[in-house]
Amino acid sequence: MPSLPGGFPSGRAVCPVCWDFVAIEGGALGEHDAYTGPTDDRDAAHRAAWFNTYGWCDGAAESSI
Numbered sequence: 001m002p003s004l005p006g007g008f009p010s011g012r013a014v015c016p017v018c019w020d021f022v023a024i025e026g027g028a029l030g031e032h033d034a035y036t037g038p039t040d041d042r043d044a045a046h047r048a049a050w051f052n053t054y055g056w057c058d059g060a061a062e063s064s065i
Helices: 041-054
Strands: 012-014 021-025
Antiparallel strands (some): 012 021
16 A cells, blocks of 8 residues: 555544544654543443542642642
C-alpha cells in the first residue's frame, strides 16, 4: 500500500486503538491518550463516582476538596 508523504492528514496517521488522528513522531505514532471508554457498566459507575469525588484536577490547579 502506498503511503502519503508526511502522513495523512497534516503529518498524522490513524491510531488502530482509538481511531483518532495522531501526530507521527520519529516514524511512529506519537504518545497520546488511547482510552476507548469503560469496559462495562461497573467500570463506568466506578469512574463516574471517582470523578464526582475528585473532579478533573490534573495537578495544575488546586483541588477544591
